[in-house]
Amino acid sequence: MKTAKPLSIYVHLPFCASLCAYCSFPRLVYREEWAELYLRKIESDLEAFEPGSFLTAYVGGGTPSALPNGLLAPFLSKLRPLLKEGAEFSFEANPEDIDGEKAALLSSCGVSRVSMGMETSREEALAFLGRRADPKATAKAVECLRSAGIENVSLDLIYGLPGETLDEVRSDIEALLAIRPSHFSTYSLEINPGSRLSARGYEEAPDDVLSEQLELIKEEGRKRGFRRYEVSSFALPGFECVHNKTYWKDEEYVGIGMGAAGYENGIRYRNSPFFVPFLEGKGREEEKVEGNSxxxxxxxxxxxxxxxxxxxxxxxxxxxxxxxxxxxxxxxxxxxxxxxxxxxxxxxxxxxxxxxxxxxxxxxxxx
Ligand code: SF4
CATH class of the missing domain: 1.10.10.920 (Arc Repressor Mutant, subunit A)
Structure with a gap:
């Protein structure tokens, strides 16, 4: 099967200030010496690409915003020239990391879209998830981003927390919509066997509860002009995520970083999710996509x-x-x-x- 050259690039920055109880992404607690080693490897991987190669870039994690500005600036300056003029450049952030200075840095490095894990507007629910954000942090972060010229903001909302009521979900979606994002994504809480939440005896909410909560979120989104364009994603007109649509249209893309997935020349691959093997360029899994697969x-x-x-x-x-x-x-x-x-x-x-x-x-x- 003939394939076109990838026009999208994903870069994984795995560092987080602390680790959330429910998370199964490849991630590490931030340590400066680890981050320096990691960025050196990523920056050398980026050297394989010509300037102006990509129409979209997505920097995900982990928590990319957990990196200090002094490390982020040189990395973003390496990535930016690889993008075409007008490319969509997304960056994932935790709300409490965004202040005026970080927002200005992202904007000056060409970031055009920021995706933030708001997750819930309730302090006790944030604490249950093991997140350190204060409930007002998202609104403050969005204000900083807008002042720096980044208008395109996506927020993540989680539902299906153990014992969560419909009124609590309503207060979360209302709080999210009050911040006026251009896009939001919503996911039910997954409790995987072996996770800290499962060890503490928690189970996922029953299907009928989840479906009622999702209906409410969809309805509130619809009332404010959001279209559900993908299973978990809702956008105002003109704000669908171009990068993520690469994945959903089965198009090829480059994946850089620890645990990052990619799809090039008919091969789907995943880099090692472990720090040392990744740095040594080992442990990449590959699958040739052909026939029924x-x-x-x-x-x-x-x-x-x-x-x-x-x-x-x-x-x-x-x-x-x-x-x-x-x-x-x-x-x-x-x-x-x-x-x-x-x-x-x-x-x-x-x-x-x-x-x-x-x-x-x-x-x-x-x-
Ligand atoms: S901040 Fe995000 S990536 Fe890091 S541990 Fe929490 S959910 Fe996982």
């Missing part, structure tokens, strides 16, 4: 989008019409109100986005 990835990614994909794109990529390959399963999913296949497009309904696992299972079973 290429179709599975295509469906797994594109069906996260409310716009789904064009039937003609599927046929051009895989040499067979979607409905010829999946007619029976697609029919059953359409009858169940989960998938639409009219007007040359294959797209999940809003309920289908909630039940994406079921759509994928049905389609995969008929591969």
């Amino acid at each position: 290429a179709i599975e990835y295509y469906l797994l990614t594109n069906l996260r989008l409310s716009d789904g994909f064009l039937a003609s794109d599927f046929e051009a990529k895989f040499g067979v019409p979607f409905l010829e390959r999946f007619g029976k399963a697609a029919d059953a999913l359409a009858k169940a109100g989960l998938l639409e296949t009219g007007k040359g497009r294959v797209a999940p309904t809003d309920r289908g986005l909630d039940l994406l696992d079921r759509i994928l299972l049905e389609l995969y079973n008929s591969l």
